[in-house]
Amino acid sequence: xxxxxxxxxxxxxxxxxxxxxxxxxxxxxxxxxxxxxxxxxxxxxxxxxxxxxxxxxxxxxxxxxxxxxxxxxxxxxxxxxxxxxxxxxxxxxxxxxxxxxxxxxxxxxxxxxxxxxxxxxxxxxxxxxxxxxxxxxxxxxxxxxxxxxxxxxxxxxxxxxxxxxxxxxxxxxxxxxxxxxxxxxxxxxxxxxxxxxxxxxxxxxxxxxxxxxxxxxxxxxxxxxxxxxxxxxxxxxxxxxxxxxxxxxxxxxxxxxxxxxxxxxxxxxxxxxxxxxxxx
Numbered sequence: 603x604x605x606x607x608x609x610x611x612x613x614x615x616x617x618x619x620x621x622x623x624x625x626x627x628x629x630x631x632x633x634x635x636x637x638x639x640x641x642x643x644x645x646x647x648x649x650x651x652x653x654x655x656x657x658x659x660x661x662x663x664x665x666x667x668x669x670x671x672x673x674x675x676x677x678x679x680x681x682x683x684x685x686x687x688x689x690x691x692x693x694x695x696x697x698x699x700x701x702x703x704x705x706x707x708x709x710x711x712x713x714x715x716x717x718x719x720x721x722x723x724x725x726x727x728x729x730x731x732x733x734x735x736x737x738x739x740x741x742x743x744x745x746x747x748x749x750x751x752x753x754x755x756x757x758x759x760x761x762x763x764x765x766x767x768x769x770x771x772x773x774x775x776x777x778x779x780x781x782x783x784x785x786x787x788x789x790x791x792x793x794x795x796x797x798x799x800x801x802x803x804x805x806x807x808x809x810x811x812x813x814x815x816x817x818x819x820x821x822x823x824x825x826x827x828x829x830x831x832x833x834x835x836x837x838x839x840x841x842x843x844x845x846x847x848x849x850x851x852x853x854x855x856x857x858x859x860x861x862x863x864x865x866x867x868x869x870x871x872x873x874x875x876x877x878x879x880x881x882x
Contacts, residue, residue, distance in 0.1 A: 607746055608851065616822070616849035619743060625861035628742075632868050639875060647875035649684045649712070649867075652702070683878050684712035684871040709877045712870035714768070723768050728775055732870050737769040739862035740802055740823050741776065747821055747851050748800065751778035757795055759811065759839070760804035761785045765825050769802065786810070803839040813844035822849040825859050 607624050608617040640646050685706045687699065703715035711719050714732040722731050733741075748754065756773055760766040761783050770783050782798075784791055786805055795801055795815040803811050804825035816822060826839025838855030846852050853859050 614847070616846045616852040618846070619747075619823075619851055619853045619858055621743075621853060621858040621861045624742065624746070625865040628862065628865035629868060632865070632872055636872055636875075639872070643879060645875055645879065646681075647684070647871045648682045649686070649871050650682045652685065652687045680878070683710060683874040684867075685710045686713040686867070687715065709881070710874055712867060712874050714870075715763070720763060720768065723771050726771065726775055728772065732873065733772065733866075734764055734768045735863045735866040735870065736765045736804070736825055736859060737772055738866045739859050740765070740769055740825060741772050742862060742866070743823055743853065743859070744773075744776075744800065744821070751776055751800070754778065754780065754799040755797055756781045756800045756802070757798035758783050758802045758804070759785065759791070759795065760802075760806070760825070762804065762806075765804035769804075791815075805839050807839055808837045809841040810839050811845065812841040813848055816845050816848045818848050819850045820848070822852045823859065824853050824855050827855060827860060 606620070608619050636647060687703050687706070700715075700717065703711070703713075704717055706716055708716050708718045712732055712735075714720060714723070714734040719732050722728075723733065744751070751773060756778050758766050758769055758781065766783055766785075770781050773781050782794065784794055786807060788794065792815050795811065796817050798817060798820055800821045800823070801811070801816060802823045802825065806826060806828065808826070808828040808830065810826075811822075811824075822840060822845055824838035824840040824842070826837075828837050828839070829835075830837055836856050838853075838858070840852070840855075842852070842854060
């Protein structure tokens with residue numbers, strides 16, 4: 603895969619990581635595993651997605667949806683190996699999404715949002731367990747670019763349970779010694795980011811990181827996905843046009859972390875299918 607997973611438009615610009623290429627490699631490998639699994643066992647891995655309402659839904663409607671999620675018995679359906687809850691749940695007052703995600707059985711929790719699975723990551727118990735897809739996708743990219751993280755200053759902008767927090771533990775598990783987690787409320791955040799050898803951004807704020815935040819030669823991974831209703835386009839958390847002039851490697855949005863995240867989800871569904879067989 604080395605040499606094919608990035609492109610470079612000019613000699614003085616960052617190498618642009620081709621997430622679609624990396625994702626396709628993961629998917630093809632996963633496809634072969636699933637075909638072999640189905641041939642040997644007859645099991646076809648299945649995924650269910652729970653999506654709740656829209657922005658105009660009332661709190662009562664959301665409570666009813668939560669009750670529905672508990673009663674549809676996806677946890678008991680042997681044909682469903684993985685369950686994910688589509689996040690974020692926007693503009694739902696007094697609604698804690700963990701009430702919903704914790705209803706998913708840990709062995710079917712392919713997005714790793716159940717507190718039991720998250721605690722395993724926080725305790726460094728990664729082997730054989732689900733890892734949040736976007737966090738693992740980011741780690742996969744780093745494995746291709748910079749395997750030895752021991753002497754690298756890593757800054758993660760964004761402290762969510764979906765990306766920032768689990769990613770910190772994952773990178774420390776991979777022997778990263780200097781991982782700093784911050785967010786948009788962190789004081790002197792620009793100065794902190796400028797010291798990063800590896801800058802990972804998952805803050806949910808369109809083009810938040812510009813060229814002034816980035817050290818020359820840094821690796822910049824943009825996990826953000828923001829939809830601009832005015833332009834009808836998707837943007838990342840990084841001002842790509844500026845940062846590509848300073849970084850050594852950079853992920854675009856779209857086409858960077860996103861496709862890899864989806865491929866990791868497929869891997870997790872395959873893993874969930876194996877777990878279901880081992881329980882029998």
